[in-house]
Amino acid sequence: MGKVLELDRVYKAYKFGFIPKKKQVLKGISFYVNEGEIFGYLGPNGAGKTTTIKSILNLIFPDAGRITIFGEDSLKPRAREKVGFLPENPYFYDYLTGREFLAFYADLLGIHGQQKEEKIKYFLNLVGMEKAADLQLRKYSRGMLQRVGLAQALLNDPALVILDEPMGGLDPIGRKEFRDIIVNLKKEGKTVFLSSHILQDIEMICDRVAIILAGEIVNQGYLGDLISEKVLYTEVIVAGLPASEFSHLGESVSASGNRVLLKVYEEQHIDRIIRLVQEKNGKIISLIPRTETLEDIFVGLVKNQ
Amino acid sequence: MKVSTIARNTFKEAKRDRVLYLLLFFAILCFLLSRFLGLLTVGDRVKIIKDVGLASISLFGMLMAILMGTGLVYKEIDKKTIFTLLAKPIHRWEFLLGKYLGLVLTIFIMTVLMSVIFLVVLFLHTFTIEWSLLIAILYIFFELCLMTAVALVFSTFSTPILASLYSLAFYLIGHLSWSLELLIKKIKSGGGRAILKVLYIILPDLENFNFKTEVVHQLPIPTKLLGLSFAYGLVYTAFLLLLAILIFRRRDFI
Ligand SMILES: Nc1ncnc2c1ncn2[C@@H]1O[C@H](COP(=O)(O)OP(=O)(O)OP(=O)(O)O)[C@@H](O)[C@H]1O
Ligand SMILES: [Mg+2]
Numbered sequence: 001m002g003k004v005l006e007l008d009r010v011y012k013a014y015k016f017g018f019i020p021k022k023k024q025v026l027k028g029i030s031f032y033v034n035e036g037e038i039f040g041y042l043g044p045n046g047a048g049k050t051t052t053i054k055s056i057l058n059l060i061f062p063d064a065g066r067i068t069i070f071g072e073d074s075l076k077p078r079a080r081e082k083v084g085f086l087p088e089n090p091y092f093y094d095y096l097t098g099r100e101f102l103a104f105y106a107d108l109l110g111i112h113g114q115q116k117e118e119k120i121k122y123f124l125n126l127v128g129m130e131k132a133a134d135l136q137l138r139k140y141s142r143g144m145l146q147r148v149g150l151a152q153a154l155l156n157d158p159a160l161v162i163l164d165e166p167m168g169g170l171d172p173i174g175r176k177e178f179r180d181i182i183v184n185l186k187k188e189g190k191t192v193f194l195s196s197h198i199l200q201d202i203e204m205i206c207d208r209v210a211i212i213l214a215g216e217i218v219n220q221g222y223l224g225d226l227i228s229e230k231v232l233y234t235e236v237i238v239a240g241l242p243a244s245e246f247s248h249l250g251e252s253v254s255a256s257g258n259r260v261l262l263k264v265y266e267e268q269h270i271d272r273i274i275r276l277v278q279e280k281n282g283k284i285i286s287l288i289p290r291t292e293t294l295e296d297i298f299v300g301l302v303k304n305q
Numbered sequence: 306m307k308v309s310t311i312a313r314n315t316f317k318e319a320k321r322d323r324v325l326y327l328l329l330f331f332a333i334l335c336f337l338l339s340r341f342l343g344l345l346t347v348g349d350r351v352k353i354i355k356d357v358g359l360a361s362i363s364l365f366g367m368l369m370a371i372l373m374g375t376g377l378v379y380k381e382i383d384k385k386t387i388f389t390l391l392a393k394p395i396h397r398w399e400f401l402l403g404k405y406l407g408l409v410l411t412i413f414i415m416t417v418l419m420s421v422i423f424l425v426v427l428f429l430h431t432f433t434i435e436w437s438l439l440i441a442i443l444y445i446f447f448e449l450c451l452m453t454a455v456a457l458v459f460s461t462f463s464t465p466i467l468a469s470l471y472s473l474a475f476y477l478i479g480h481l482s483w484s485l486e487l488l489i490k491k492i493k494s495g496g497g498r499a500i501l502k503v504l505y506i507i508l509p510d511l512e513n514f515n516f517k518t519e520v521v522h523q524l525p526i527p528t529k530l531l532g533l534s535f536a537y538g539l540v541y542t543a544f545l546l547l548l549a550i551l552i553f554r555r556r557d558f559i
Contacts, residue, residue, distance in 0.1 A: 014559060057392040060557040077394045085392040091385040093314070095321055107310040108393055152389065 003068075004160050004191045005033040010055055010065030012048075025051045026062065027215040033160075033193055033208075038186050040206035040223075041195040042294075044302060048215045049195040050088055053164050057085055069160065084158035088165040088195075090149035094138035098129055098148050101137060102155065109156045123151035128177065142169035150181065161185055163194040167201050179205055199294045203227075209294070211301060218301050226297060231289045234270055236262045240282035249273050259285065307395050308403040315377070315407025324372050325415065328365045332419050335361035336426045343430070351431055355521045358423040359441055363517075366416055366449045367476060373411070374456025375468035377404050378553070387558055398550045401457070405546060408453050416446050440531070441520040447538040448514035452476060454545035461552045479511030513537050 012026040025048050033039040043049050054060045056067055058074055067074040069083060092101055099120060106116045124130045127147040137145065146169050153161060166182070167175045183205055185192050196202050202209060203223065210220035219226065236250065243252040243260045249272055250264035264270055270287070277284055319325065339357030343350035378401070381387040391400060420442050428434055455475050459468035485505045492498045513534045519526050 054388075054558070057388075059388060059391055060559060061555060077396050080392065080394040083392070083394075085389065087385070087388045087392075089385075090389065092389065093318065093386055095318060104310065104314055105389075105393070108307055108390075108395065110306060149389070156393075 002035045002071075003032045004035045004070060005056065005193060006068045007031055007052070007056070008066040008068075010052070010062045010067060012051055012055060012060065012062045014051075025215050026055070029065070029212070029215070029217055031210045031217055031220055033191060035191055036186065036189055037207040038182060038192045038194070038205050040202035040209040041193065041212065042197065042199070042202055042209050042298065043195070043212035044197060047212045049212060050164055052212070053085075053162060053193075053195060056162065057083070082156070082159040084153035084156060084161045086146075086149045086153040086161075086163045086166055088168060089142070090145050092137050092145065092149070092152075095136060097134050097136050098124065098140070099133045101148060102151060105152050105155050111155065119155060123154055124148075126154075126181065127151045143171060143174050146170060146178075147174070150178070154185075158190065160191045160193065163192065165196055166194055167196060167198055175201065199298060203294045211298065213301060213305055219297070223294070227292050227294060231267075231291055232265075232296075233290055234264045234267075235286070235288045235290060236264055236270070236273060237285040237287075238262065238273070238277055238282055239285050241277065241280055245276065245280070246273060249276075307399045308406065311390075311400060311403025312407035312410065315404050316410050319373055319408055319411040320414075322373060325369060325411070328369050328372075329415060329418065332361045332365040333422055335365075336423050340426055340430060351427075352521055354427055354430060355438065356517070358427065359438070359445070359517045359521070362416065362419045362423060362442060363445045363448070365419065366412060366445060367452055369415055370408075370412055370449045370452040371456050371469050371472045371476070374408055374453045375460045375465040375472060377408060377457060378460045379465050379468070382558060391558070397553050401461075401550055401553055402546070405453065405457055405549075408457075409450055412449050412453060413446065416442065416449065437520050437523070440526065441516045444514040444516050444531075444534060447535065448511055451509070451511070451514075451538055451542045451545070454542045454549070458545050458549045458552070461549050461556070475509065476511065479509040480515075482508045482510045483512050509541060510537075 007029050010026055010029040013022045013024045015022055055062045069079040072079040102120045124133050127150050129147050208222050210217050239259045243255050249269045250262040253261045253263050339354045343353045456472045459471045489501050
């Protein structure tokens with residue numbers, strides 16, 4: 001498996017204000033993306049995800065460091081030949097219709113004639129926008145823009161697809177559709193790099209992740225390696241018995257009506273709770289073991305900062 | 306190919322701009338007003354119509370070039386449409402050149418429109434068509450191409466309002482630099498004169514494109530002068546475009 005994208009100690013500071021103040025946004029970012037994987041780039045607001053992506057695409061120039069795409073220096077436009085990009089909150093020429101918009105990018109990418117028509121039709125269909133194809137983009141909603149934006153990113157049959165917050169602005173159905181499309185891209189052999197702070201989405205589809213906090217990569221690796229399979233605790237909901245009955249077995253988190261939610265950390269306590277409930281004619285409503293999630297890691301990391 | 310795609314799209318966007326039609330409207334108003342003005346004066350009526358007509362094409366063309374040229378790149382950055390565009394495998398110079406040519410095409414069509422209306426107004430007065438007027442108009446168009454490049458240079462690093470002011474200043478200096486030439490002739494040789502000479506060479510001389518007087522008064526224009534003016538415009542515009550590309554090459558789009 002080759003490396004499709006590699007960042008080596010990338011630094012970037014923004015200068016802004018009348019008397020320029022420097023703000024170090026990227027502090028030596030290094031990571032790589034393997035061919036054929038879905039790579040999740042995770043971080044809270046303002047961590048530097050978009051800045052990293054802009055550096056990759058040459059929209060901004062890093063102060064130091066090296067970025068290679070398919071082994072080619074990212075400074076050369078050639079490196080972007082097999083790359084597709086969907087920016088966060090995509091903005092496009094709003095006087096074009098969806099179809100004209102895709103035709104414009106097809107022209108730009110040197111796709112002509114019959115092939116152009118076919119591709120436009122195929123991708124409009126893929127992102128579910130064929131009905132809105134002849135509507136001006138100014139009349140599109142945010143989610144609709146996101147959809148034609150994705151179509152635009154896929155037009156040149158890219159080997160690497162870079163998506164900045166692709167699920168932002170989408171409704172639950174849209175998010176599911178996008179997830180399916182992304183997983184399909186992987187099946188077609190494409191590599192996907194996506195940034196997000198929606199952990200659920202990343203957890204569901206990503207193979208590997210890197211977590212960026214305040215401009216530094218604090219953790220990266222296979223999702224399976226980052227998240228341990230170990231059960232952290234078990235959530236038990238019991239009805240018909242007061243919380244005080246269980247105070248020595250688990251921590252009661254909340255109680256409503258005659259129900260009690262318990263967090264049980266020790267496995268042998270669970271059996272004892274079940275027996276206790278049966279003896280006293282109570283009822284077990286649910287019993288869910290909680291394993292570690294990406295969210296736990298993420299929240300833990302953010303808290304440590 | 307990429308350049309022409311961007312140029313076509315720029316043209317598509319530019320022709321939607323209301324400013325264009327407002328300026329066109331004012332130009333037409335001036336043509337009609339000149340006819341009216343011609344009726345009131347005692348001197349040569351036709352000359353007034355020609356003078357005002359050519360001056361209007363020049364003025365409103367210049368305003369089109371500046372007002373639209375300074376927004377050309379800024380709008381793309383401000384509206385963030387540039388992100389998706391430059392993320393494609395295109396060079397930044399291709400983007401700039403496409404933008405420039407798209408606007409030049411727009412300005413060309415507008416100049417043609419204004420000229421046709423102007424010539425019709427004139428025809429209704431004289432019932433003849435003077436083809437020599439087209440020479441003056443052609444050189445006005447060359448000047449507009451240069452001014453579009455000026456606007457493009459300023460728009461690569463400042464906001465449209467500032468860029469418009471800079472471009473306007475450039476335009477005024479460009480039309481007054483002949484007075485610098487006069488000054489040089491009057492000053493005795495020395496350091497001051499040398500500085501003025503250098504300034505004169507660097508600063509544009511937009512009067513090079515002005516054949517209005519010759520055409521209106523039907524004076525002969527030497528072909529060599531026409532050739533030199535054309536070459537001057539070509540070199541100066543190429544230099545400006547190069548400058549814009551150099552500034553734009555390493556710009557961050559935050
Ligand atoms: N135009 C700008 N001028 C100055 N600083 C900026 C500018 N844009 C972003 N920044 C700073 O750069 C840092 C990183 O921003 P970036 O957009 O990369 O974050 P992000 O991880 O993409 O966040 P989000 O999840 O909100 O999209 C932020 O702290 C922000 O303050
Ligand atoms: Mg972002």
